[in-house]
Amino acid sequence: MSNTILKKENIDTIETQKKTEPVLMVSHLYKSFGDNKVLIDFNLKLNKGENVVVLGKSGSGKSVLIKCIIGLLLPDEGEIHVLGENVVEQTSSSLDKIRAKIGFLFQSNALYDSMTVRENLEFPLRRHWIKNNPDEVNQLVQQALEDVGLGYTIDMMPVELSGGMRKRIALARTLILKPEIILYDEPTTGLDPITGKEIIRLMIHIKEKYNTSSLIISHDMNCVKLAADRIIILLEGKCYAEGDYETLRKDKDAKVIQFFE
Amino acid sequence: MIKKSVANNIKLGAFVIASLIFLIMIFYMIGKNKHLFGANFTVKARFENVQGLKIGNNVRFGGIDIGTVKKIEIINDTLMEVVMTVDHKLKKILRKNAIASIGTDGLVGNKVINIEANRLPDHAAEENDILLTQKSVNTDEMMRTLDRTNNDVNIVAENLKIITQKINKSQGLWDLITNRKIAIHFNKTAENIEKASMEANKIGVNTNQIIRKISNGRGILGKMISDTLLYSNFNQTIVNFKKAGIRTDSFLLKAENMINNIESEINYGKGPIHALLVDSSNTLLFKKSMLNIEKGTEGFNEIIDAMKHHFLFRRYFKRIENEKIKSGNP
Amino acid sequence: MPVSTSTKNLLNEVGGISSFAGRFFSQWYKPRYEIAEFFRQCYVIGYKSLPLVGLTGFIMGLVLTMQLRPTMVDYGVESQIPAIVGIAIIREIGPVLTALIFAGKIGSSIGAELGSMKVTEQIDAMEVSGTNPFKYLVVSRVLAATCMLPVLTVMSDAISLYGSYLGVNIRGTTSFSLFWIQVFESLDFYDVIPAFIKTYFFGFAVGLIGCYKGYFSSKGTEGVGRSANSAVVVSSILIFIIDLLAVQITDVLGYN
Numbered sequence: 001m002s003n004t005i006l007k008k009e010n011i012d013t014i015e016t017q018k019k020t021e022p023v024l025m026v027s028h029l030y031k032s033f034g035d036n037k038v039l040i041d042f043n044l045k046l047n048k049g050e051n052v053v054v055l056g057k058s059g060s061g062k063s064v065l066i067k068c069i070i071g072l073l074l075p076d077e078g079e080i081h082v083l084g085e086n087v088v089e090q091t092s093s094s095l096d097k098i099r100a101k102i103g104f105l106f107q108s109n110a111l112y113d114s115m116t117v118r119e120n121l122e123f124p125l126r127r128h129w130i131k132n133n134p135d136e137v138n139q140l141v142q143q144a145l146e147d148v149g150l151g152y153t154i155d156m157m158p159v160e161l162s163g164g165m166r167k168r169i170a171l172a173r174t175l176i177l178k179p180e181i182i183l184y185d186e187p188t189t190g191l192d193p194i195t196g197k198e199i200i201r202l203m204i205h206i207k208e209k210y211n212t213s214s215l216i217i218s219h220d221m222n223c224v225k226l227a228a229d230r231i232i233i234l235l236e237g238k239c240y241a242e243g244d245y246e247t248l249r250k251d252k253d254a255k256v257i258q259f260f261e
Numbered sequence: 262m263i264k265k266s267v268a269n270n271i272k273l274g275a276f277v278i279a280s281l282i283f284l285i286m287i288f289y290m291i292g293k294n295k296h297l298f299g300a301n302f303t304v305k306a307r308f309e310n311v312q313g314l315k316i317g318n319n320v321r322f323g324g325i326d327i328g329t330v331k332k333i334e335i336i337n338d339t340l341m342e343v344v345m346t347v348d349h350k351l352k353k354i355l356r357k358n359a360i361a362s363i364g365t366d367g368l369v370g371n372k373v374i375n376i377e378a379n380r381l382p383d384h385a386a387e388e389n390d391i392l393l394t395q396k397s398v399n400t401d402e403m404m405r406t407l408d409r410t411n412n413d414v415n416i417v418a419e420n421l422k423i424i425t426q427k428i429n430k431s432q433g434l435w436d437l438i439t440n441r442k443i444a445i446h447f448n449k450t451a452e453n454i455e456k457a458s459m460e461a462n463k464i465g466v467n468t469n470q471i472i473r474k475i476s477n478g479r480g481i482l483g484k485m486i487s488d489t490l491l492y493s494n495f496n497q498t499i500v501n502f503k504k505a506g507i508r509t510d511s512f513l514l515k516a517e518n519m520i521n522n523i524e525s526e527i528n529y530g531k532g533p534i535h536a537l538l539v540d541s542s543n544t545l546l547f548k549k550s551m552l553n554i555e556k557g558t559e560g561f562n563e564i565i566d567a568m569k570h571h572f573l574f575r576r577y578f579k580r581i582e583n584e585k586i587k588s589g590n591p
Numbered sequence: 592m593p594v595s596t597s598t599k600n601l602l603n604e605v606g607g608i609s610s611f612a613g614r615f616f617s618q619w620y621k622p623r624y625e626i627a628e629f630f631r632q633c634y635v636i637g638y639k640s641l642p643l644v645g646l647t648g649f650i651m652g653l654v655l656t657m658q659l660r661p662t663m664v665d666y667g668v669e670s671q672i673p674a675i676v677g678i679a680i681i682r683e684i685g686p687v688l689t690a691l692i693f694a695g696k697i698g699s700s701i702g703a704e705l706g707s708m709k710v711t712e713q714i715d716a717m718e719v720s721g722t723n724p725f726k727y728l729v730v731s732r733v734l735a736a737t738c739m740l741p742v743l744t745v746m747s748d749a750i751s752l753y754g755s756y757l758g759v760n761i762r763g764t765t766s767f768s769l770f771w772i773q774v775f776e777s778l779d780f781y782d783v784i785p786a787f788i789k790t791y792f793f794g795f796a797v798g799l800i801g802c803y804k805g806y807f808s809s810k811g812t813e814g815v816g817r818s819a820n821s822a823v824v825v826s827s828i829l830i831f832i833i834d835l836l837a838v839q840i841t842d843v844l845g846y847n
Contacts (some may be wrong), residue, residue, distance in 0.1 A: 113707065114704070127722045
């Protein structure tokens with residue numbers, strides 16, 4: 001995992017984009033809270049097997065975007081297509097079916113304090129009615145914990161774990177459903193740079209192992225540099241700039257430059 | 262995880278069941294007190310005034326709770342019907358002529374219906390029988406009576422006050438009361454009266470017996486006439502009689518005086534009333550003597566009368582009369 | 592201005608609680624039923640509160656009896672202590688005291704638990720995991736509180752009366768069976784049933800307010816503390832308001 005080489009085959013990606021339907025497509029998204037317009041005509045495409053980073057200052061509406069995608073917030077206008085289904089128009093039961101295919105790593109991990117690590121990991125499996133056979137469930141839990149290298153924590157409580165471990169457990173819980181898309185909400189926030197780097201490497205490893213598509217929300221340039229196939233800069237509620245790391249780093253726009261300083 | 266949750270559920274179940282048992286116990290105990298469970302039967306009673314009796318009030322038979330009031334209906338302007346549910350066990354015991362009355366549990370407690378057995382025989386009560394009723398003491402009426410009694414007591418107390426004041430003021434009475442001699446005299450007098458009257462009585466009885474003998478036995482009669490000794494004896498007896506009578510008379514006079522004195526002393530606050538009152542044996546003696554005197558004099562009178570009319574004594578009486586005339590007309 | 596702001600806040604609070612209650616009523620009977628979670632909450636809310644509720648109930652019964660005693664002796668109705676204490680405990684002290692202790696323990700813990708879940712996005716995580724967090728967290732807790740408080744109250748009543756029995760026997764002697772007979776003789780269904788029914792409302796109020804405060808907790812650890820605190824305050828006030836309403840209703844219905 002340390003010797004992962006990031007390949008930026010821009011032309012290839014553009015070609016595949018043309019060939020295949022994007023797994024996630026956000027078009028003309030509007031969202032406001034009272035007078036505060038957070039998203040104004042926001043557009044985004046995520047292709048299969050692609051890592052896209054949405055870069056933005058805090059309070060720029062990154063979290064709002066990601067919560068609209070997963071259906072935690074209802075946009076004012078616009079469409080969000082996940083694997084061909086419009087999230088906005090779903091009933092709660094069909095929304096759950098879509099959600100089962102999306103992994104969501106919360107900024108604060110959102111591990112259930114009252115449950116052990118095993119119960120935390122079992123929770124989405126049981127809740128989505130996916131697996132009920134105890135042996136199978138156990139196997140999946142073990143597998144997911146092995147993926148993040150924390151098999152021994154299975155009967156511990158979340159409070160006994162360090163920040164980095166909790167993040168990994170949260171990632172394991174996200175992975176356990178074998179999602180096609182994973183949404184990362186500030187995966188490195190609150191972690192020291194070394195642990196943050198470890199988490200990013202883990203993300204890349206998982207992407208390659210399970211061939212998932214990822215939408216990463218971050219303002220951490222380390223994360224962006226390592227993980228991003230493509231970067232979208234979210235500014236003033238709009239998609240201000242788009243491109244790979246190198247392209248954007250060379251950009252002359254003052255507002256883009258401030259991210260890369 | 263699963264094992265733990267099973268254990269927790271067991272604890273929870275035990276907890277819920279324990280409290281359910283207690284709740285059911287509360288309901289059962291109340292229900293038992295209210296005679297809700299088990300077979301019941303209904304009896305009725307009609308009252309002019311139910312005095313605030315309520316549905317659910319207890320019904321008692323001989324002081325034991327046997328049921329509750331189920332319904333109170335107004336039959337007309339002067340008649341209320343109370344429907345009671347009573348334990349079916351009472352069916353054999355309760356009679357048609359049992360008497361129901363409305364009472365109070367304690368001084369300020371709830372109203373209760375008291376059913377009392379009637380002494381007269383009757384059939385066992387049946388469903389929906391209307392029992393006899395007795396107008397119970399109403400608190401209002403009780404108060405009214407109490408008020409009247411109070412007034413009377415007031416008057417009595419007033420009079421008593423006046424009397425005691427009079428007694429207190431009268432020096433003579435106090436002297437009498439405190440004078441032991443008078444009391445002793447009185448005592449003695451009364452004793453004497455008793456003795457005398459007893460003697461008189463005895464004499465009277467004896468005489469009576471003699472006369473009866475005379476009347477019955479002719480043999481004896483013949484003897485008597487010829488026997489002068491007997492005659493003189495008899496004469497003596499009469500004389501004694503006379504004496505006794507005179508003595509009795511004087512005693513009676515004294516006693517009368519005494520009684521008059523007592524009466525006047527009671528009335529006017531001057532007399533040995535205290536001595537009499539203090540020594541209850543005195544009064545008893547006195548009473549007895551009076552009775553004896555009465556008896557004695559009665560018997561005596563009878564005898565004298567009988568003698569006068571008897572042919573044997575007619576002569577004697579005539580002679581006395583003649584002597585009287587002679588001595589009266591010299 | 593401050594007056595109008597606080598009035599606005601009050602109205603906002605009342606409206607928020609009402610709509611939250613409305614949401615509860617529109618959802619609780621619909622599937623999917625969180626039965627396992629309901630029983631888990633019953634265990635946590637009900638069984639785990641028993642020692643605390645039992646202790647306070649016991650002390651209350653004992654103290655009430657001992658405090659009443661001198662006055663009762665003065666009036667010469669010492670023998671009526673079981674009857675009076677029985678009525679007081681069953682009708683008022685048992686339900687209200689238990690509900691207040693319950694509000695202190697359960698209201699705050701629900702408020703803090705849901706508040707911290709809200710703050711750390713656990714509620715969102717549940718929703719993402721195909722769970723209706725309102726049903727999983729709120730409905731199960733409110734129902735558990737509603738069902739458990741009456742049970743706790745009955746237990747507390749029983750323990751209180753036992754405490755009272757001991758209190759009677761500190762100075763005098765009353766046999767166990769006579770004590771209970773006297774207690775039950777003084778009781779009527781009209782004493783027990785309204786008192787029992789109102790505990791359901793108390794439990795509902797505590798559960799609902801705790802969940803409301805936690806569910807809409809503001810961000811940060813301070814917000815969690817505030818939700819726990821205001822959950823206790825508001826549910827305690829609500830308990831007294833419900834108690835007032837209950838006595839009025841039973842009075843109007845003539846069951847007093």
